[in-house]
Structures are given as structure tokens and as C-alpha cells.
Amino acid sequence: RIYIRRFRNDLKRFERSQQRVHTSVGVGIGSYLTCHGLGPLVFYDGSLNSDKYIDILDKYLPTAFEKFLPHSSHEILLQQDNARPHVSIKTRKYFKKKHLHPIPWSANSADLNLIENIWSILDDKLLKFNINNTEQLKSAMQMAWLEISNDIVRKLFKSVPKRIRQVINRRGFACRY
Secondary structure, X not given: OEEEEXXXXXXXXXXXXXXXXXXXXXXXXXXXXXXXXXOOOEEEOOOOOHHHHHHHHHHHHHHHHHHHHHHOOOOOOOOOOOOHHHHOHHHHHHHHHHOOOOOOOOOOOHHHOHHHHHHHHHHHHHOOOOOOOHHHXXXXXXXXXXXXXXXXXXXXXXXXXXXXXXXXXXOOOXXXX
């Protein structure tokens, strides 16, 4: 199967399209963002489960707190989607033990979830790479990740009030983000 990805301004022009062939090359990734910037890109093998998620949190949350908490006049809020590993009993026990209180979040709220925009930006940046295997994919992802500027992240955070207003105005239905 061949997928075609068109550039935003050229939706009707087929000759300006890029062909994308989906292959079995894939890797699990995760990260976080704050109004001060992006966290590191984390790779994991296979499907994400509670154990892997907790291992990732143990490894990267302390660094995030050290890096970003001194720069913040506010408490750090932990927001995550409702993927099974994020809300499992084991993960909730971990949060309780670590005195972490993730904010309640709707399962269907990708338009309010800023990391979804970051994944989309990353995906767009990967178009310029010729990727044939997992190592090339990881390398390309790291390079593309470093291209995402703090200005882009700040603009996403500044868009949150507008996003919330749109969702409220649309009575909970998806907004344009």
C-alpha cells in the first residue's frame, strides 16, 4: 500500500506530493514537554507496558524536576493520556508511592494534548530522511527532535487558552488543533 502525503499549501497538486511507503520499521518512543522545552527522546522495544513506563519515569522524571522545577514559579503538573500503562493499578500505586498526582485527563482529547502536536511535527521532519531500518529511524528521530525549537514549544503552550475556548464553544467536540 502506498500513502501520499501532501504539503499544506499544495493539497490539490498531485505532482508536489511525496510518496510514503509504510514498512515494518518501527520503534516505541516517548518524551515530555514543558513550557521551557522538550525532554529527551526515549526509545523502548516492543509495546509499552506498566513496567516499562515506570522504568522510564524512574529514569527521566528526576532529571526533569532538576532541570525545569528551578525555572518554574508554579508547581509542575503531570499530564498524560489514558493509555493503559499510564492508568494501570501498578502505575497508580507508583504515583502514590512517589507522591505524584497526575491531573485527570479525558481519553479523547488529542486536540488539547500538546505532545500530539510535537509528534506530528516530528513526523513531518522525518519526511526528509531516507529510512530503511530501525537504527536509521532512531538516528533520524534524534536529529529531527533536536530541530524542534523552544519557540515552537512556547507557541504551543500559548495556544492552550484558545484550544480550551474552542473545545468549550464546540461543546466538547474536536477543535482545529
